[in-house]
Structure formats: structure tokens, C-alpha cells
Amino acid sequence: MMTITEKDFGQGYRLITLTNKQGLQLAVTDLGARIVRLTANQRELILGFDSAQEYLTKDPYIGASIGRTAGRIENGRFSFEEQSYQLQTDPKTGHSLHGGSPGFETKKWSYQLSENEEESSVKFLTTIPDGEHGFPGNLSVEVCYTLTQENIWRIKTRAISDKETLFNPTNHVYFNLTGDVTQPIDQHTLWLDSNHFAPLRTDSIPIGKKATVAGTPFDFQTPQKLATVFSSDFEQKKYFDGIDHPFFLNHPGLENISAWLLSPDEKIKISVSTDCPSIVVFTANFGEDTPEMYGKKLANHGGITFETQVAPGAEQYPTFGDIRLAPHTTFETVTEFKIDFREDV
Template sequence: MKITQRDFGQGATLYSLKNENGVQLEVTNFGARIVNLFVPTKKEKRNIVLGFDSVEEYLAQDMYIGATIGRVAGRIKDGTFTLGGQTYQTDKNDHELHTLHGGAPSFEAKLWDAKLEESEKKSTVIFSLKSKAGEHGFPGELMVSVSYTLTEDNEWCVDYEAHTDQLTLFNPTNHVYFNLSGDVEQAIDDHKLFIDSDQFACIDEAVITTGEKRSVTDTAFDFRKARKLETSFNSQDDQVKAVGGFDHPFFLNKPSIEHVSAVLTSPDEAVQVEVLTDCPAVVVFTANFNGAGPVIRGKKLTDHGGITFETQTAPGSERFEDFGTIEIQPNVPFRSTTIYKITE
């Protein structure tokens, strides 16, 4: 497998990885992000993720689409947390009230270093970055790497690794949006979704987790048997109505890269994506933009025009002990893996 590359604007590079099955993954060192994921079907070749054609378009429209998110994905309430007996104040970039995705600009806006690895069965781009101590209020210097691998088994593998010189918080994710129809003007309502999760985290009007873990039983959040998303979008569930869809963490029953935790299936059943992860939770966001979505390659993104699987520890874990921990220690490397496997 060979990796090709071309200019992506403003000093960034686009890397293209293609396997023998015709699956093509394109990523850029701008924000260590996925830009395209082309999948062949019997009728056509589809781009099943949202993305733009240049750095300039990301800067003008949406910096989070497809990007690596950090230091801490999701929202930190009031931009404050206590760690090691000390209280820290982080950048309030969410309506000047809370910290969103680690502050801004953060991982999504940086040019990462890139290293390429090629072999017969897989190709990998390794992105690396140094986050300086005190950046957006977080303690400790952090060395981060994110590896994107495309295999001959049609897997896009995301491997995270980080090292810190001081006790700090770290909870990365990838903000990829899937639309398996390949058409951003077609909502994901008819996509079928499976999630192996018995509980989800409730959120308030500011999309901040409240600390409540609620059973999915008899709610719009029960995807333990695959079903169409429209059945939830049309429900009267208070948590769905609060944001016009989903923007919620699901606690996974069996976090492991040996276990399928989620499955998304296209309306025509020509494309299916399985999610395997060692992360304890996944934040599902259904692009609830209500007409305010970006224009992608000449087409306006419809409401519910994409869906994320942001594998991570549930946001709010810095406040709620039973959500898990996002503390990392010096001399103890952070490592995590998520696999998006394309099947037919």
C-alpha cells in the first residue's frame, strides 16, 4: 500500500491511503483530521464522511469536522476543575461560560508533524504534537501522537498516545461525521443504528452532563437492537427534544477493540460501519444544526446530515467519579485505540 500526498493549503498536506479493495482514506496534518473516506459499492464510489477541500474552508466554516479533539473532548462546566488539590481555570470558549473541546484554538487548528509508514497490508500516517504547559489553562507539557492506519481488511484504525511531565487531564477523540448515503443533503434519519449500551448520560440546556446515568430501557436511546434513527428523532423524549436529536454520551457495555460496540448501516444497506474501541463511552452527535450547517462541496448540510462516534471517556468525568477518570500521570503513557471497520 502506497501513500500519496498533495498540498492542502496554508502549509498543510493531504495524505491519501488506498487499499486493494478500493477503500481510500484521506487525512491531513491540519488538525490531524480525516477529510475523506471513499468506499466502493456495487453502483458507485461514496464518500461516507463529511469534509472540505482545503484548510481555508475549515477555517471559514467548521473547525471541528473530522478533527482530532483535545486536550479534553466535550465541555468542562464553568471551565474549572480540581486536580491534585489545586483548582485550574481553563479557556471559556463556549459562549464564554464553559470550556469546549479543550479551548480554542486547540488540536483542531494546529499543523501536526507527520511521519509515514507503508507495508503490504497497511499504511499509516503518524501525527505528533507538543502541547505546552499551561495551554488554555491545562497543567503539564503534553506530547501527543495520533496514528491513522488503513488496512487491507477495510479498517480505519485510530491510535492515541500521550506523555505528560505533570499530573493533568487528557481525553481526546476524533470528531468524524458519517453519512453513509454519501449525500449531505440527505438526513441520516433512515440510517439504522446499533449501540451496545445500557446507559446514557443526561445533559442540561447548555449540553453539560448532569451526572445522571439513565437506563436506555423504554427510551429513545435504546439501540441495543438496530433500528432507524428517525424513530428517536420523532419521539417526545425530553433529552432528545432538548437538543433536537442526540448530543449524548453512551456508556459502552464491553469496551474493547475485540468487540463491536456500535454499527451504522446505510438506508440501502450497501455500506456498514462497525465501531470497536477500548474507550468506556461514545458521544453520539447527530449534527443538530437546524438549518445552520455548513456548505460542503456546494451542498448545504441538512439538519441531521451526519452522525459522530466520538469515542472517549464521558464528558463530566472531571466532576463525576463514576463516569471514569481522565487524569494522566507522568511516566505513565496514555494509550487508546478505536477502529472503524467498513463492511458490506
């Protein structure tokens, strides 16, 4: 059987934990429709904090639902036909980040629980008012997290707007399969079914091209340890001290695996399937400025994201994809993370 438990998470928020018959646990909270823990046989597989307050004060993006638009929009500007829009921008960069702050990540979402023999789910719901951070349209959003008996964590995001708008959500989970936040991810092995990535300017805005990964350390079509990137002198890596780039998927679709990550001891493997056309891979390039988690200081490169979405920049570069959402049209996207773990982890 699946079990669902609830408890207080502080500041009026709740922590909901789903457990399957294999003992895999998925803990989520209504603060930002966020994943807090993913635990296999007592080994913690993701980054997170012990309380709502820590997310609010240390890093509200970790594990959170991100929106309306994941990533950066240059100068916070976009237009539909004749109509131009100016979004709220980050005063430090002059660009819009993750749809403006505060965004999805700090909202208190309502939620509904459901379960059967095969899976259990938490569906988070919220509404975003027309004009918030400059975006048109009243937007209704639901993010449904499901844990199955087959050790799949599924994220289904749906939305509908009453005006034409932009919508490009993602989830900002960070994986560290060692279970120890003081350990960097450099000895993890990554495979990524992508032969093109989006080169960025030093301010993280895409230049608008799709560049081949061939001959670069960003070629993970043959599995390689992340250390090969961190030790390289590749210019795109040096800009950010790691990876913080969109990768265009060769074979998107839930029937395909688009990425996998293997723990250094080879006991845990996470496989990613998505209907999204790209994945933003970010290797937690925080330098010395890392938060404390569970009483320990997070290592630089202490996690890796698989932010499944349309590549940032799509609002100005049509080859990246289309993030316009027509009025009264249901948006839906699904990403699945399959967790394989040996019993002796």
C-alpha cells in the same frame, strides 16, 4: 499493495491519501490531525471539505483530533488534591469546550508515513505547552491513522505529560453513508451496545447520573432507524433536536463491536470497536445553520459521530471514568472502524 499519495491542501497544509487493494481510500491532513475523506467505490462516507481554508472558516471540528479534553468541562474548573485550575471558557456558555480554542483541531501537526503489505499509516505528532488554555503540563501527543487491507480504519492516540493533567481525546468524524450531504441520516440504522446514557442539562453539561435507555428512544440495543429519535418527544432529544449524549458501553474492548451503522440501501456498514468506556453520539443537530460541502448545503441531521472517549463530566463524576493523566505515564487508546461495503455501491 497499499498506496500513499500526497498533495497540497492549501494554506501550507498537506492532504495524504491511503488506498488499499479493495479501493477503500482514507484521506487525512496535518491540519488538526484530521480525517478528510473515507471513500468506498466512489461513495463518500463522511463529512468534509475540499480545502484547509474551508475547515478554518466553516467548522474546524469536523473530522479533527479533539483535545486536550473532548466535550465540556463545567465552568472550565477542575482540581487535583489542593490545586485548582481555571481553564479558558467559551464566552457564550461559560464552559470549556474540547480543551479550549484553538485546540488540537487547528494545529499544524508534523507527520510520518509508513506502509507494509498489510497496512499503511500516517502518524501525526504535536506538543502542547504547559499552561495552554489553563491546563498543566507539557504534553506530547501522537495520533496514528492506519488503513488495513481488511478495510479497517484504526485510530491510535498516545500522549505523555510532564505534570499531572487531564487528557480525554477523541476524533470528531461524522458519517453519512448515503454519499449525499443533502440527505439526512434519519434512514440509517443504528445499533449501540449501551444500556445507559448520561442525561444532560439544556446547556449540555451532564447532570452526573447514568440513566437507563430502556423505554426511551435512546435504546439502540435493538437496531433502529434514527428517524425514531428525531420524531420522538423525548425530553432529552427535544433539548438538542437530536442526540448529543454520552453512551456508556456494555462491552468496551477491541475484540467487541460496540456500535454499527447501516446505510439506507444496506450496502455500507460501519462497525465501531474501542477500548474507551463510552461513545458520544452527536447527530449533527445544526438546524438551518449548516455549512456548504462540495458545493451542496449540508442537511440538518446530515451526519453522526461516534466520539469514543471517557464520558464528559468525568473530572467531577468518578462513576463516568478517570481522565487524569499521571506525569511521565504513557496514555494510549485505540478505536477501529470496520468498513463493509458491497461491490455494487
